[in-house]
Amino acid sequence: MPTLHSSPYLQMDNPAILSLLRPTPREKPRKSSSGGLMRMFKLFPMLTSGCKMVALLGRPRKPLLKDSATTGTIFGYRKGRVCLAIQDDPHCVPMFVIELPMLTSLLQKEMASDIVRIALESETKTHKKKLLEEFVWAVYCNGRKVGYSIRRKQLSEDELHVMQLLRGVSMGAGVLPSPNEKETVMSDGELTYMRARFERVVGSKDSEALYMINPDGAPGPELSIFFVRAR
Numbered sequence: 001m002p003t004l005h006s007s008p009y010l011q012m013d014n015p016a017i018l019s020l021l022r023p024t025p026r027e028k029p030r031k032s033s034s035g036g037l038m039r040m041f042k043l044f045p046m047l048t049s050g051c052k053m054v055a056l057l058g059r060p061r062k063p064l065l066k067d068s069a070t071t072g073t074i075f076g077y078r079k080g081r082v083c084l085a086i087q088d089d090p091h092c093v094p095m096f097v098i099e100l101p102m103l104t105s106l107l108q109k110e111m112a113s114d115i116v117r118i119a120l121e122s123e124t125k126t127h128k129k130k131l132l133e134e135f136v137w138a139v140y141c142n143g144r145k146v147g148y149s150i151r152r153k154q155l156s157e158d159e160l161h162v163m164q165l166l167r168g169v170s171m172g173a174g175v176l177p178s179p180n181e182k183e184t185v186m187s188d189g190e191l192t193y194m195r196a197r198f199e200r201v202v203g204s205k206d207s208e209a210l211y212m213i214n215p216d217g218a219p220g221p222e223l224s225i226f227f228v229r230a231r
Contacts, residue, residue, distance in 0.1 A: 017119055017207070017226050069197040071170070072210055072225065075162050076104040077178070078189030083159060084118075084225070086132070086210070090195075091167055096132045097159060100139055101147030104192060110141055111223075117142055119226040120149075131208055131227055162193060171196050196223070206231055 071090045076082035082104040086096040098120070100107075110116055118141055122134040135151045155163065161179050173194040198210040212223040 014119070014121065014228055017228055069213065070200045070210060071195065072198045072212070073162070073166065073193060073195045074107070075176075075191065075193035077191055078104050080104060080188045082107050083162075085159070085163065086198075090170060094155070094163065097152040097155060098137065098149050099152070101149055102139070102141060104189075107141070113142065114222060115142075116222065117224045117226065119143075119228065122227075122229040125230055127205070127229070131206060131229055134229060158191075162191070166193065166195055169195055198225070
């Protein structure tokens with residue numbers, strides 16, 4: 001599979017996505033903050049197998065957003081494909097789970113750009129379902145098509161394992177113990193995750209966007225996820 005490095009603006013020409021895009025203000029370079037989830041996620045290749053539940057963030061002194069903020073979790077084995085789960089509440093079953101056609105290690109490299117835009121486009125034109133109930137999605141990362149995925153009808157054992165471990169976590173990044181740790185670590189690498197709160201913006205019945213809320217208070221989203229259905 002080719003490297004995924006590309007401009008976050010490349011081929012983002014879908015009108016529905018363009019209507020949801022937020023301009024990225026030109027700002028002076030800011031100092032690195034140890035609290036950034038994206039920065040922690042990029043450090044995963046350096047973590048050792050002894051680091052479990054690494055970098056869980058403490059409870060913020062002030063709420064970052066009202067309780068209706070959406071929870072998004074990106075997780076996967078280092079040598080395997082990355083999954084995306086979306087929940088209204090981290091204590092509830094995800095309303096949307098999909099395995100993206102990308103290796104976890106490649107997504108971590110893509111995050112080196114500090115701006116990551118993942119777009120999922122459904123080509124279904126019947127409009128009989130709600131947007132996030134569609135099954136087949138074309139997946140783009142920073143404007144580059146990486147393949148197709150099918151939304152999960154039911155959670156796999158590994159996905160259920162991750163959701164159960166993270167029930168009490170509202171945001172954080174790190175390494176989780178896998179169900180069959182010894183066998184899995186040798187074959188697929190460690191099970192890594194990043195969980196964050198997202199602001200959910202509905203453009204129409206055919207377009208939605210999720211903007212990550214930065215826990216360190218840094219301005220502007222670093223990770224955006226778009227859902228678009230063909231009209």
